Every structure is written in C-alpha cells, then in structure tokens.
Amino acid sequence: MISARRRSTPVWLTLAAGAAFAFLYLPLIVVVAYSFNDSRLNAEWVGFTLNWYRVLFDDAEMLHAARNSLGIALAASLCATLLGTLAGLAMHRTRLRWLPLLVITPVAMPEILQGVSLLVFFIQVLHLTLGLVSVVLAHITFSLGFVAIVVRVRLEGMDEGLFEAARDLGATPWQSFRLVTFPLILPAVVAGFLMSFTLSLDDFVITFFTAGVGVSTLPLQIYSMIKIAVTPEVNAVSTLLMLLTLVLVVLASRLDKGFMKGVA
Amino acid sequence: MTLLEIRNVTRRYADFEAVKSVSFSVAGGEFFTLLGPSGCGKTSILRMIAGFDPPDAGQILLDGRDLAGIPAERRPIHTVFQSYALFPHLTVGQNVAFPLRLSGVPAAESRRRVHESLQQVHLAELAAHYPHELSGGQKQRVALARGLVNRPRLLLLDEPLGALDLKLREKMQLELMKLQREVGITFIFVTHDQPEALALSHRIAVMNRGRIEQLDKPSRLYGFPKNRFVASFIGNCNLLEADVLECREGRLRLAAAGLGEILAAPAPTPGARAGDHGVLALRPEQIQIGVDPTGENRFTGHVRDFLYAGDVTTYQVTLDTGLEVAALRPNDAPGRAHFFEVGDRVTVGWAEDAGHYVAD
Numbered sequence: 001m002i003s004a005r006r007r008s009t010p011v012w013l014t015l016a017a018g019a020a021f022a023f024l025y026l027p028l029i030v031v032v033a034y035s036f037n038d039s040r041l042n043a044e045w046v047g048f049t050l051n052w053y054r055v056l057f058d059d060a061e062m063l064h065a066a067r068n069s070l071g072i073a074l075a076a077s078l079c080a081t082l083l084g085t086l087a088g089l090a091m092h093r094t095r096l097r098w099l100p101l102l103v104i105t106p107v108a109m110p111e112i113l114q115g116v117s118l119l120v121f122f123i124q125v126l127h128l129t130l131g132l133v134s135v136v137l138a139h140i141t142f143s144l145g146f147v148a149i150v151v152r153v154r155l156e157g158m159d160e161g162l163f164e165a166a167r168d169l170g171a172t173p174w175q176s177f178r179l180v181t182f183p184l185i186l187p188a189v190v191a192g193f194l195m196s197f198t199l200s201l202d203d204f205v206i207t208f209f210t211a212g213v214g215v216s217t218l219p220l221q222i223y224s225m226i227k228i229a230v231t232p233e234v235n236a237v238s239t240l241l242m243l244l245t246l247v248l249v250v251l252a253s254r255l256d257k258g259f260m261k262g263v264a
Numbered sequence: 265m266t267l268l269e270i271r272n273v274t275r276r277y278a279d280f281e282a283v284k285s286v287s288f289s290v291a292g293g294e295f296f297t298l299l300g301p302s303g304c305g306k307t308s309i310l311r312m313i314a315g316f317d318p319p320d321a322g323q324i325l326l327d328g329r330d331l332a333g334i335p336a337e338r339r340p341i342h343t344v345f346q347s348y349a350l351f352p353h354l355t356v357g358q359n360v361a362f363p364l365r366l367s368g369v370p371a372a373e374s375r376r377r378v379h380e381s382l383q384q385v386h387l388a389e390l391a392a393h394y395p396h397e398l399s400g401g402q403k404q405r406v407a408l409a410r411g412l413v414n415r416p417r418l419l420l421l422d423e424p425l426g427a428l429d430l431k432l433r434e435k436m437q438l439e440l441m442k443l444q445r446e447v448g449i450t451f452i453f454v455t456h457d458q459p460e461a462l463a464l465s466h467r468i469a470v471m472n473r474g475r476i477e478q479l480d481k482p483s484r485l486y487g488f489p490k491n492r493f494v495a496s497f498i499g500n501c502n503l504l505e506a507d508v509l510e511c512r513e514g515r516l517r518l519a520a521a522g523l524g525e526i527l528a529a530p531a532p533t534p535g536a537r538a539g540d541h542g543v544l545a546l547r548p549e550q551i552q553i554g555v556d557p558t559g560e561n562r563f564t565g566h567v568r569d570f571l572y573a574g575d576v577t578t579y580q581v582t583l584d585t586g587l588e589v590a591a592l593r594p595n596d597a598p599g600r601a602h603f604f605e606v607g608d609r610v611t612v613g614w615a616e617d618a619g620h621y622v623a624d
Contacts, residue, residue, distance in 0.1 A: 159349060161346075161348075162349050162351060164316055164336075164343075164345070165343070165345060165349035166351075167315075167316075167336040167337050168315075168336050168337070168342055169337075169342060169362050169363040169366065169410070170337050170338075170366035170414070172337055176337075179362075180351055183353045
C-alpha cells in the first residue's frame, strides 16, 4: 500500500537546528530578561521589576539621544527612499551595465571605510561642521542602495507588458507611472523605507565617525554607558530598540511578500 | 475603405532585419491575420502599428494620416497582449475602466460601458474580482473587454489564444469571430497557428523571414499556394518535384520525379512554360486510397505507416517507384479505426485537376 509514509526528521538535525537558534537568540533573550531583573548586577535573577524602564525614561541624556535617533532615522530614510526608488527605476530601465554596480557597491563597502571616507569628505571637501546634518547625509548614503535593490527586484519580477499596456490604453508616461508603476512598486518602496529606518536607527560605526562632538544617538549613548558598566538600564534600552527593529523588519518582509501573490 | 496602410516598412534590430520593406493595407471592419513561424517579423509589425517601436523606413497610415511621431497613447489603437497584461492591483472592472478613465469619460457612463463590455464577454459577475483569481480563459476575455471598451479604430491581438488549452481555444475562436462581427471593429491578429488563422480571418498575410509570402483569403491560400513555403506552411501537403513538359488547352503535362508523366491543372496565375521547374502541391485529402480509387493519375504501392486522428487517418504510402505520398481517408465506417494495415498493397489516385502546380 502506498500510504503517506511520513519521513521523520532525524534527531541530530533537530538538535543541530535547536543549537543554531539558541546561539542566535539566547544572547538577546538574556538581555531582555535582565532588563526586568530587580538587581544592579547582571549576575543572578532576583525578582521582576519595571524599575529600569522608569530609570530609562527619567534619563534626560538617554531621551535626548532617542529623539536624535528617531529624527535622524526619519529624515534619512525619507530621503533614501525617494532617491533609492528613483535609482531602482533607473537601474531597471537603463542598459548601462555599470549603473547598478555603482548604486549597490556602497551596500557592500566595509562600514569603517565608509565612516572614515565620509568624515574626510565632510570636513576636507564640504567644510561641513559635524552634527545632525552630517549624520543624516551619511545615513542616506548607506541606506539608498538597499532601497534601490528592493525596488529593482520588484520591477524585475513584473511583466514588461504591463507598462506597455498602460501606454497602449492611453496613459502618458507620467500617468503610466502614477497609475500602474508606482502602485505596483509601492510595497517595495515602503519595505525599503522601513529597512532604511532600521539601518539608521541601529547604526553605530558610521554615526560614530560623522556625529562629531555633542550629537548623540541611541547606539552611541549605549556604547558610552557600557564603557563604565553594563547596567540594567542598557538592557532596558536595548530591549526597546530590539522590539522596534523587530516590528519594522517583520512589517517590511510581510509587505513585500504578501503583495507578490497579486502579480503571479 | 482602407483603414490602415503599411507602406514599405522596414525594421532592424542591431544587425538583423526583422521586417523587410513590407506593404499591405487593411480595410475597415476586416479580420486580418499576420501568420508565420516565430521570428518571421509578424510581432515586429504589430509593435510598430501600436507605436511601441518606430519603423526604420517606410510609413504607417491610419485613415490616410501618417502615424510617425505619434506616441502609443495617442493612437486610437489598442492591443491585446499574449500575456494579457492585466493590472494586478486593479479589479476586473477597474482594468476595463482604465482606458475610459484616461480619456476622461464621466463616471456614470464609464460604469455603464464597463458593464456592457464585460457582458459582451460573459464576465459581468466577476467585475469585483482581481486578475489573479481568474482562469486563463477569463483573463483573456477581460483583456479583450479592456481593449474594446473605448471603441478603438483598430484592435491588435498578439497570439491572444496561445496560452489556452485546445478545447478552450476552439471555444474562444468562435467567440472572437462573433465578437468582431458584433462590435464591427477592425482586428489585426498575429498567430503562428495556421488552422486558427484559416478559421478566423477574412484575409491572411503569410510571413516568412521578414517578408509577406502571400496575402489572400484563407480558401485561396489553402487551395492555391503561391510558393513552396506557403504550400508547406498552410496545412499538410505533398510536394512532388516536377518539370513542365507542355502547357496547352488548360492542362499541364508534367514530368514528376518518381511518377513519370502526369497531367495536372495549371496554376490560376498563367505563365507556366515548357521547361519550367516547380512542385505539384497535392493535399492528402485530394489523394484517394483504396483497392480501386478514382482519378486519372494512379499508382500502386504499400502502406508504410499511418496516423490515426479519430475522425480521419493519414496513410504514408511508399509507391513502387520509391516516392512517398500521404493520403487521407475519413473513418466513416462505424467502429473503424483504419482501413489498411502497415504493409498492405494499395493503389492511390487523384484527378488531374486535383493539386496545384507551383512554379519555383
């Protein structure tokens, strides 16, 4: 009889997978757990408290850094989304082989290199005083490529006939973009925006080089705090940052995949 | 009344000439087909008429007006794409309303016309669905409704039935003909499927390697192919190499390879002279096969193979002279799959006015 003989997963494979996930997620879980620990030390579990979150929200410096981070992330990701979308459209349309390479290379560039080169560029070439503006500019440069890639991949997956059909049925190039192209790439554009927002929010290295003195962001603030000790307050702010990132990433991936069903 | 005129149109891609100085005209209300194997240039012509690609030379005139420089969106010509190209983010109703929306038709009238158009293709109840919820045949009809709703002067159809299975295809062919009669819009249809072209068209341009080989009514193309390519591309055909010995009193005396001297009717276009070389095009259904077939030209041989197609069986017969011919016989006797076995001795025969001499 050809019954559904289900092949069971070997035990060792389950164990290996479990170990891999543990390696990935245990450190994060520890941080989250200790942010609720009623003790100054990250040593043993004493009891549950929300005290560290209260401390966090009373910390003026931390709140200032958070406001900076959110402001920078919003400004940088809006600009990166606009420019990245245009770059994605251009990459899709052009026959120039080097254009995609040119747009995507910064994505693969080591961050430390980008940090140093932007620092030199801002100071030596633009004669810019380092501060919020320089950080925003720097964040735009590294997130733009990500948006461009997401938008381009989405365009590549679409039937070229759709754009010709729009023109054929009477749409000017602008109407064709507004009524067909843009609605179709919108999920990718929003996903790209969320991704740039996350990248900007979490960035340390490039921000470190381009912020100058006086401007602090959440990652910079956390770094300066752990130079003294990893306090539960750091655990609390890390937990919140993790939560926000998680929400943004899940949202971005849901958006771009869910819509693909409509195209098939 | 001439609606569309193509004058000496040429189209090149890099170092390849896809369309070589092609000319033809299409009358208003006509169902015109461009037929040919893939790469023959038929789709290139369609794209130039639609306005997606400009011709490298020549002119395209619609109602006597040159279309050069007029972009696709300003031509009163719509296209039904092979991939259907339905907008996935719009409902069926919104897809059909798309051209009306662009030409500023008021909402109330647009609704009425969309409904009317969808009714014509029997899809009115699916207006609120999205394209990905439809079957291939339904998508096809939505694309048709969208192409026709704004009443273009000309509708271009690029292998629109290519993706459908055989049964659905035949059903859609009938619907397409009916629809074209009802709306009275001129259709230019592109296909590589010759039975489909024969069934649907008023006139067919058979294309090969960027040129039109023959432009005629379906029955003329089938009955009187102008050259070897058309004879072999349209339907099945026995092409027997032959030299003209004599032409007089409406009869041709031919020396056919492997057959000897035979009699044939001349081509409807006069001009065959003694000494000419060409082929005698004989359709399998024109060749009788049996123990004692009728026809002035008769030869004996044996059955080498046969192809059973349900309604008919085609027999491959090897004549005693070594020549191979295909002959067709309907399976009209009840329960009969075929009349002869492989190896059976048979006689084939055809009337002297069957077949058609094609000069090289």
